[in-house]
Amino acid sequence: MTVMFKTAESDRRFVFFDVDDTLISVKSMLSFQEYWYRTRSDKEGETRYRDDLQKHMHEHACWNFLNRLYYRHFAGRCELDVTRMGREWFAWARAQPDFYHAPVVEELRTHQRAGREAVFVSGSFHAVLKPIADELGVRRILCTRLEVVNGQYTGEIRPPQTIGDGKVEAVQQFLAQQGVPAQACDAYGDDLSDLPMLKAVGKAVVVGGGRGLVPYAQEYGWRIVQPALI
Numbered sequence: 008m009t010v011m012f013k014t015a016e017s018d019r020r021f022v023f024f025d026v027d028d029t030l031i032s033v034k035s036m037l038s039f040q041e042y043w044y045r046t047r048s049d050k051e052g053e054t055r056y057r058d059d060l061q062k063h064m065h066e067h068a069c070w071n072f073l074n075r076l077y078y079r080h081f082a083g084r085c086e087l088d089v090t091r092m093g094r095e096w097f098a099w100a101r102a103q104p105d106f107y108h109a110p111v112v113e114e115l116r117t118h119q120r121a122g123r124e125a126v127f128v129s130g131s132f133h134a135v136l137k138p139i140a141d142e143l144g145v146r147r148i149l150c151t152r153l154e155v156v157n158g159q160y161t162g163e164i165r166p167p168q169t170i171g172d173g174k175v176e177a178v179q180q181f182l183a184q185q186g187v188p189a190q191a192c193d194a195y196g197d198d199l200s201d202l203p204m205l206k207a208v209g210k211a212v213v214v215g216g217g218r219g220l221v222p223y224a225q226e227y228g229w230r231i232v233q234p235a236l237i
Contacts, residue, residue: 020187022118023149023178023194025201026129026136029214030111030143032234033100035135036077042096056080070200071170074130078153082162086155093134101142108234111195111214115143118193128178128194128204130170149177174204196220197234205229 027034044053059076081089100106115125126147127136136148152165167176182189190209196202197217205211205223213224215233224231 020124020185021182021192022115022123022125023128023192023204023208024111024115024125024145025174025194025196025198025204025214026127026139027131028217028234029108029195029197029201030115031107031139032105033103035100035129035131035139038100039093039096039135040077040080042099043092046092046095052080070130070198071168071173074151074168074170075164078132078151078160078164079162081153081160084160086153086158086160089160090134093132094138096135097138101138105235108214110232111234112143114195114212114232115145119144123193126181128169128174130168130200147181149174149181171200172203174201175207178204178207195232 024030027036040056044056059080063073063076118125124147125143125145126149127140127145128149129136130151132151132153133148136150140146140148149169151169154161154163154165167173167180169177178192178194179189182192189207192208193210193212194201194205194208195212195214196205197214197220199217199219201217202220202223205213205220206227211224211227211229213220213229213231215221215231221231223229
């Protein structure tokens, strides 16, 4: 049986948004971890975490590797504690100036008003993304899924890893379930790691200020949105 898709502009169904440095002005994973260690007594764990950052966090770092390394520091944490702390972190971070990139949030609102559904696609994790999604009226989140055994994180993640090509895999799986072609969708991203996702959809928008993506936007004729009004 052949499935017919509508692909007219007015029928676009989903708009995929990276979150960190695209919709919000902070890296949620790093910000959450800072908040975690500020409010918990775990000097040994904090030292290991900071040592890893110092050793591996640099301009040419591999985001896939850093993503997996980051979640290894969740090993042994209680899932319920992290979920609760995610809400606390959001309340704290949201109170800081310019938490959201207002022009990009307005883009999201414009899509929502036009009847298109926004979807988060992020290497971050559900506990910090859910409060953001709730505030912005986003119901669907494609993000890193952490392995849990007996209510505790193991430090491993479950595929697909929603970084780079993994974002494309997550989006394709999602769209296959929804019966919507990728060419009928839009995507927003700020970083070079978002490039595969942006190339996989029908219309891509680049948020300026990220790592190495603007030249590709200029090459492909993609629209560029500045993260702040200038």
